[in-house]
Amino acid sequence: MELQLRGITKRFPGVLANDSVDLTARSGEILGLLGENGAGKTTLMNILYGLYTADEGQIIIDGQERHFEGPGDAIEAGIGMVHQHFMLVPVFTVTENVVLGVEPTNFAGIMDMKEAAREVHEISSKYGLEVDPEAITEDIPVGIQQRVEIIKVLFREAEFLVFDEPTAVLTPQEVEEFFGIIRGLRDAGKAIIFITHKLKEVLKISDRIAVLRDGKVVGHTTPAETTQEALAEMMVGRPVDLLVAKDVASPKEVVLRVDDVFVTDTRDQITVKGLSLEVKAGEIVGIAGIQGNGQTELVEMLTGMRPAASGAVYLNGEDVTDEGPRGIHSRGVAHIPEDRQRRGLVMNFTITENIVLNTYYDPPYSKGIVMDWDAAAAAAAKLVELFDVRTPSISIPANSLSGGNQQKVIVAREFSRDVKLIIAAQPTRGLDVGSIEYIHGRIVRARDAGVAILIVSTELDEVMALSDRLLVMFDGKIVADLDPTQVSATDVGLYMAGATP
Amino acid sequence: MTAVSKTQEHVFTPAELKRARYLGITYIVLALFVLWFFGVGSIGEGDATLKLVKPTDRFKEFPNLVLPAAIFSFVVAAMFASLGAIQLTRGFKNMGNVVLAIVLLFFVFSFLTWAAAGKSFSFVGMMQETVKRSIPIALGAMSGVLSERVAVINIAIEGQLLGGAFVAVVVGSAVHPWMGVLAAILTGVVLGWVLAVMAIRYRVDQIIVGVVINLFVLGLTSFITQRILNDNPQFNGSEVFRAIEIPLLSDIPFFGTVLFKQNIFVYVTFALVAVLTYGLFHTKWGLRSRAVGEHPKAADTLGVSVYGYRYLNTLMGGAVAGFGGAYFIQGSVGQFDENMTNGRGFIGLAAMIFGRWHPVGALSAALVFGFAEALSGKLSILQTPIPSEFLGMAPYIVTIVVVAGLVGKARPPAADGQPYIKD
Numbered sequence: 001m002e003l004q005l006r007g008i009t010k011r012f013p014g015v016l017a018n019d020s021v022d023l024t025a026r027s028g029e030i031l032g033l034l035g036e037n038g039a040g041k042t043t044l045m046n047i048l049y050g051l052y053t054a055d056e057g058q059i060i061i062d063g064q065e066r067h068f069e070g071p072g073d074a075i076e077a078g079i080g081m082v083h084q085h086f087m088l089v090p091v092f093t094v095t096e097n098v099v100l101g102v103e104p105t106n107f108a109g110i111m112d113m114k115e116a117a118r119e120v121h122e123i124s125s126k127y128g129l130e131v132d133p134e135a136i137t138e139d140i141p142v143g144i145q146q147r148v149e150i151i152k153v154l155f156r157e158a159e160f161l162v163f164d165e166p167t168a169v170l171t172p173q174e175v176e177e178f179f180g181i182i183r184g185l186r187d188a189g190k191a192i193i194f195i196t197h198k199l200k201e202v203l204k205i206s207d208r209i210a211v212l213r214d215g216k217v218v219g220h221t222t223p224a225e226t227t228q229e230a231l232a233e234m235m236v237g238r239p240v241d242l243l244v245a246k247d248v249a250s251p252k253e254v255v256l257r258v259d260d261v262f263v264t265d266t267r268d269q270i271t272v273k274g275l276s277l278e279v280k281a282g283e284i285v286g287i288a289g290i291q292g293n294g295q296t297e298l299v300e301m302l303t304g305m306r307p308a309a310s311g312a313v314y315l316n317g318e319d320v321t322d323e324g325p326r327g328i329h330s331r332g333v334a335h336i337p338e339d340r341q342r343r344g345l346v347m348n349f350t351i352t353e354n355i356v357l358n359t360y361y362d363p364p365y366s367k368g369i370v371m372d373w374d375a376a377a378a379a380a381a382k383l384v385e386l387f388d389v390r391t392p393s394i395s396i397p398a399n400s401l402s403g404g405n406q407q408k409v410i411v412a413r414e415f416s417r418d419v420k421l422i423i424a425a426q427p428t429r430g431l432d433v434g435s436i437e438y439i440h441g442r443i444v445r446a447r448d449a450g451v452a453i454l455i456v457s458t459e460l461d462e463v464m465a466l467s468d469r470l471l472v473m474f475d476g477k478i479v480a481d482l483d484p485t486q487v488s489a490t491d492v493g494l495y496m497a498g499a500t501p
Numbered sequence: 502m503t504a505v506s507k508t509q510e511h512v513f514t515p516a517e518l519k520r521a522r523y524l525g526i527t528y529i530v531l532a533l534f535v536l537w538f539f540g541v542g543s544i545g546e547g548d549a550t551l552k553l554v555k556p557t558d559r560f561k562e563f564p565n566l567v568l569p570a571a572i573f574s575f576v577v578a579a580m581f582a583s584l585g586a587i588q589l590t591r592g593f594k595n596m597g598n599v600v601l602a603i604v605l606l607f608f609v610f611s612f613l614t615w616a617a618a619g620k621s622f623s624f625v626g627m628m629q630e631t632v633k634r635s636i637p638i639a640l641g642a643m644s645g646v647l648s649e650r651v652a653v654i655n656i657a658i659e660g661q662l663l664g665g666a667f668v669a670v671v672v673g674s675a676v677h678p679w680m681g682v683l684a685a686i687l688t689g690v691v692l693g694w695v696l697a698v699m700a701i702r703y704r705v706d707q708i709i710v711g712v713v714i715n716l717f718v719l720g721l722t723s724f725i726t727q728r729i730l731n732d733n734p735q736f737n738g739s740e741v742f743r744a745i746e747i748p749l750l751s752d753i754p755f756f757g758t759v760l761f762k763q764n765i766f767v768y769v770t771f772a773l774v775a776v777l778t779y780g781l782f783h784t785k786w787g788l789r790s791r792a793v794g795e796h797p798k799a800a801d802t803l804g805v806s807v808y809g810y811r812y813l814n815t816l817m818g819g820a821v822a823g824f825g826g827a828y829f830i831q832g833s834v835g836q837f838d839e840n841m842t843n844g845r846g847f848i849g850l851a852a853m854i855f856g857r858w859h860p861v862g863a864l865s866a867a868l869v870f871g872f873a874e875a876l877s878g879k880l881s882i883l884q885t886p887i888p889s890e891f892l893g894m895a896p897y898i899v900t901i902v903v904v905a906g907l908v909g910k911a912r913p914p915a916a917d918g919q920p921y922i923k924d
Contacts, residue, residue, distance in 0.1 A: 071801065071804045083802065089795045089799055090915070091795055096788060100799070101800070101803035103788060103789075109786065110783055111785055113783075
């Protein structure tokens with residue numbers, strides 16, 4: 001079978017998301033669709049899945065043009081999509097999630113869950129997708145939830161399977177396993193479209209690669225004909241330095257010391273369980289780990305947003321365990337939060353207002369109870385220049401900036417103060433390669449200036465490249481303290497999964 | 502990654518442990534309370550006689566429940582104290598809520614023996630009244646379950662009950678009682694439609710729409726009652742449906758009288774609970790409805806119409822609440838009074854939450870509330886030293902405490918109250 005997209009064009013107000021895109025997917029083949037965030041991959045796939053309608057262009061399946069009014073039509077035509085954020089109802093059983101929308105029923109509309117569970121079992125054994133049909137979805141690990149998504153698609157007898165950034169939530173071992181599964185699906189005659197921004201993965205799994213940039217297909221290639229560097233250049237439009245350039249660190253005195261801390265999350269579950277660590281001036285310490293192993297709570301505790309249930313935190317020898325966010329900030333700690341739009345910026349505040357968000361109460365920005373907006377605007381104008389924030393003006397709201405520029409505003413605010421410690425959570429999540437390069441460079445410069453840096457990231461490649469010392473967090477504890485130049489990604493992956501290599 | 506799933510050993514969170522400790526202390530406090538007020542308080546007052554049959558019943562010789570008031574309360578106090586001790590030392594694990602229910606039940610009985618010490622009163626009559634009074638609450642709760650399962654919060658249940666009652670009396674007295682019931686159902690549907698359009702299409706805050714509907718119905722019905730109904734009593738007097746005795750079942754002592762000598766509204770409500778429970782958990786409609794309430798985007802990507810199910814269920818909820826409105830007329834007094842529903846819709850919502858968005862749970866909660874109402878009615882007859890208004894209030898206070906602190910967190914449908922925006 002063959003699926004063709006011809007001349008697909010989609011405009012959003014002010015943006016040309018897809019610009020006459022041509023793509024072909026065939027049975028028994030894996031098509032890698034590579035592109036940066038914002039290149040138009042997701043828009044394209046939403047058009048294919050009937051969630052958006054294209055302004056121009058055709059979808060052709062086996063020579064026949066098709067029109068999709070909604071996902072129902074796309075499913076009918078044999079298209080199945082595994083979304084980046086899983087579309088599973090957490091409180092449903094695996095079987096309920098699989099059959100939702102196409103429930104096997106008897107004459108009276110009563111569901112036949114036995115039959116459904118049997119079919120789920122049949123699919124799972126046919127394609128090696130082991131799951132327990134009776135398990136409640138929210139109780140099973142993410143890797144298995146992904147299998148449920150795949151079974152869902154296969155249950156609807158899809159011939160064209162679209163995977164949108166499927167490896168973002170998986171450990172390196174799970175990624176291997178997942179690749180095995182999709183190769184199996186290909187060999188069973190399915191057509192696979194694999195969407196990603198990860199160069200390594202697209203080279204490893206694809207039979208053919210299409211590169212998308214600024215809504216246009218800028219190249220077709222195959223893994224045999226290309227390299228990571230060539231792909232990166234195609235994706236970004238200019239040569240890119242994929243490695244983080246930095247010298248060997250020269251750590252000095254201990255700046256941050258965390259001593260046997262326990263932290264509970266919003267649901268009162270203990271998620272940080274007796275964690276200790278140290279960060280020295282002039283070194284970058286990276287914490288790797290799968291999302292949900294207590295990293296979020298750890299960072300919130302360190303920045304004063306969440307109390308520690310027990311244990312102690314010392315900053316330059318001073319006990320700051322019970323300090324709130326302002327106490328922590330005023331002691332020279334910079335924080336790049338995980339969720340930049342909710343915690344890092346006030347989205348409908350201007351750039352100027354966001355720049356002085358944590359210093360507005362001090363001179364020169366305020367005199368007594370009156371703000372001096374001229375001083376704030378002057379500082380903002382200087383920082384925008386210095387930190388290369390691409391914006392038409394400093395008086396536009398933060399939500400009209402791109403993700404990369406929003407992050408640069410935060411970096412500008414946090415790095416421009418006299419800081420001794422930088423705590424950065426997911427500092428480059430969702431950013432384009434250019435912004436990532438820039439932010440990495442800034443972090444390394446801060447280190448060389450003698451700042452202690454703690455990076456928490458679920459992107460293993462990022463922490464491995466950036467850190468001088470690599471800690472692995474699993475189940476609320478540090479389970480390994482490694483030298484990133486001496487350890488393989490596979491071994492780190494095992495630690496991340498709670499095993500020992 | 503080879504083990505697909507394993508049964509997890511339950512690990513108690515700090516919150517659960519705290520709750521268990523509070524429960525234990527509560528039991529001990531209740532033990533002391535029962536010991537002093539109901540036990541010592543009824544020494545020398547004699548036996549309490551709780552009548553389990555009515556003189557009109559088939560087996561009217563069935564013995565009554567005679568309890569020595571003081572001794573009974575002493576025994577209850579001892580039982581509470583030991584349950585509290587067990588709760589504090591090793592806990593009841595999964596049986597925690599069952600124990601809580603038993604404690605509350607015995608507390609009520611102990612209270613009744615104290616109130617009725619040396620006298621006799623018709624327990625069977627009170628329970629019959631309990632079932633009757635729980636009906637509008639249960640119907641309101643079912644209406645809430647229907648709409649909240651698809652994530653539409655319906656505060657307008659109160660207005661739907663009141664509007665239903667008003668239309669039921671006018672149409673019921675002018676045309677035919679059954680037409681009154683039908684018109685009440687339609688009224689509920691129309692009000693549900695207003696809510697649905699506002700909440701689903703225009704994404705107005707659902708709480709505000711609900712409040713506005715309630716105020717609108719209250720104002721309109723009060724106005725028409727004062728201006729028209731009061732001067733034209735021929736429009737304000739519908740026939741009340743009589744009790745239907747179910748053959749054989751109604752002969753069962755006590756339970757037959759309580760459950761099977763009731764009017765059609767009671768039977769329909771019970772049937773509705775059964776149908777809804779089965780429907781929600783065993784049919785296509787139920788699975789899709791729940792998906793729409795929990796994760797609308799997931800439902801949408803699978804081709805399930807989120808808006809369609811939200812409209813459908815909100816309208817069905819309106820129909821159920823409208824039917825509940827007719828209960829006040831054709832099922833109860835036959836006459837309309839200003840604001841006669843008096844907050845039953847809101848209590849229905851509380852029953853829904855107490856019952857954790859499950860029809861059976863909601864019915865049970867409605868029965869508890871119905872019992873509270875029936876109890877305060879009975880106690881004014883028994884002439885206890887406590888003012889009956891206070892007694893009417895006390896069960897709700899208990900409920901607030903129970904819902905807030907002891908039952909544990911109820912989990913609403915994940916998308917409850919959130920409009921769904923297709924992008």
